[in-house]
Amino acid sequence: MSNTSNTTGSTDNMAKGLEDVVITTTKLSKVDGIAGHLYYRGYSIDVLAQHASFEEVAHLLWFGHLPNKAELQATRERLARERYLTPGLVDSLRNIPSTASPMAVLRSAVSLLGHYDPEAEDTNHEAVMDKACRLTAQIASVIAAFERLRRGQELVEPREDLNHAANFLYMLTGEEPDPAASRALEMYLILLADHEFNASTFAARVTASTMSDLYSAVTAAIGALKGPLHGAANQKAMEQFMEIGSVENVRSWFEKAKAERRRIMGVGHRVYKVLDPRARHLREVALQLNEVAEDHRWLDIALKLEELVESDPYFNERQLHPNVDYYSAPLLYTLGIPVDLFTTIFAMSRIVGWTAHVMEQWADNRLIRPRAQYVGPIDLPWVPLEQRG
Ligand SMILES: CC(C)(COP(=O)(O)OP(=O)(O)OC[C@H]1O[C@@H](n2cnc3c(N)ncnc32)[C@H](O)[C@@H]1OP(=O)(O)O)[C@@H](O)C(=O)NCCC(=O)NCCS
Structure with missing residues (x-):
């Protein structure tokens, strides 16, 4: 991790959002974001x-x-x-x-x-x-x-x-x-x-x-x-598919979303630079469920939107692909979950x-306590209340 002992040093080497910072070892799970x-x-x-x-x-x-x-x-x-x-x-x-x-x-x-x-x-x-x-x-x-x-x-x-x-x-x-x-x-x-x-x-x-x-x-x-950049993206992805409403609307919705610089919910990941392997499985499960389901609309919209995302230069340059929450949405919806x-x-x-x-x-505990570099003013003079503007 970056060394912050010098409070007036450069912030150039700091990883905003702790991107790619390895802070410990784990035997629980391994994410290979390049191979997926x-x-x-x-x-x-x-x-x-x-x-x-x-x-x-x-x-x-x-x-x-x-x-x-x-x-x-x-x-x-x-x-x-x-x-x-x-x-x-x-x-x-x-x-x-x-x-x-x-x-x-x-x-x-x-x-x-x-x-x-x-x-x-x-x-x-x-x-x-x-x-x-x-x-x-x-x-x-x-x-x-x-x-x-x-x-x-x-x-x-x-x-x-x-x-x-x-x-x-x-x-x-x-x-x-x-x-x-x-x-x-x-x-x-x-x-x-x-x-x-x-x-x-x-x-x-x-x-x-x-x-x-x-x-x-x-x-x-x-x-x-609970935040939409993490778990709540599954709900936001479903709301997005509902806003699109039909397969016919996907292309125009996508173009408008891009023009407005809206984030496509359920797309992009901090670690995966290829299709999230969970999304691949969830798409498969959603397809299987849809074989017996009456309403295919949401999965059809998701599939069409994925096609547009995958063929779009903006998303390709930034290596943005459907993540775990994308196909979770039509899957959970088909299961009747609100x-x-x-x-x-x-x-x-x-x-x-x-x-x-x-x-x-x-x-093997040790207190997790990182540092932040203070970048505000220092040693300001005290101003009595009646003299403050
Ligand atoms: C997951 C997520 C938070 C990762 O964010 P991150 O690693 O901090 O990536 P950044 O926010 O720095 O985005 C990198 C670039 O891709 C763009 N981008 C990222 N996700 C995007 C999305 N879903 N739709 C459109 N553009 C997106 C950003 O605008 C940024 O573009 P820029 O370089 O031109 O500024 C982000 O991809 C996102 O918000 N996705 C939608 C929410 C979601 O599905 N979350 C569930 C994650 S499992």
Whole structure:
């Protein structure tokens, strides 16, 4: 990192936004932004998307290895047991205005969950692992509960016989989920589970590095994910496709957006200079879902817009391609998930990575405390209040 010990030195060598700055090592995930690959603990997401369940990926990230049969069963059961929300939390959710932003609700709910957890302040590894499972299970329950309450519906009790993705859809709708829909959501959850030092993971690790608690670290991460330059880009991408409205409008919308220098949401990435490998998989899943879906409009718009982006010199020069949030949008929409809930579904997956990163941070902790170079005036004379203009 840049050396800021001399407060009057040049700022030329500073990496704005910490671009390309490597601050530590990690064994959790590797992002190859040039070749367009992503690995979790050495396994390519191409392999995991083809073979793994979400529970296997969670076990892999938390414990460092793919589970054997007994371990997988234990992780499944542990996650299923933790799905029940405490009545105190449900009461709080009932009192939140239905107009509140679902990501803000999730941020508050995770913070509140800590009050009901006797292990909340315990940073011992076993207790942290318990909480990682608990939070992964309960974040899904909170999202489903808030959605039902704001629709004026009663909550649906979780089902321990269903896997994480299927149970979430069940708690959201109260109906037996379609296996293709459950697998599509599971693929989404697998593909977004970790991504090296993205902004929300960094926020979690900075918080953890002060030896604060896991609930605080995850609350900080949710706050970071909520921004449209990070997780909320999936919602913004969907709103953009809805604004376009039809495949016929894509070209004129694109030309106008370029003329107005608007950002295309779901396009561009700090690390990927080629197509985001997750976008490639999510496009495939969205295409498969659309084979049985009645309304193809949003995916068709996304495909057409991608074609224009990929053949446009402005986007080529800047190496801007669809990112993870681009095809997440039509995929989550086809699954019947309300648009303003999209970013919470991102959190429902990334909770695994956040908690694994906090454990990695605490295994070899040092306070994360970078420097900033002060560039304002110094030693100003004090002016009494009555003499100030
Ligand atoms: C992801 C993102 C924040 C990365 O930003 P970054 O690494 O800081 O890149 P910059 O903001 O410096 O952008 C570099 C150049 O590409 C342009 N650019 C970046 N993303 C763009 C987009 N989505 N649409 C149009 N132009 C874009 C910028 O205007 C800038 O152009 P310039 O060099 O002429 O000034 C950015 O690409 C973005 O805002 N994308 C849309 C939001 C999104 O999808 N976020 C989810 C990320 S997974």
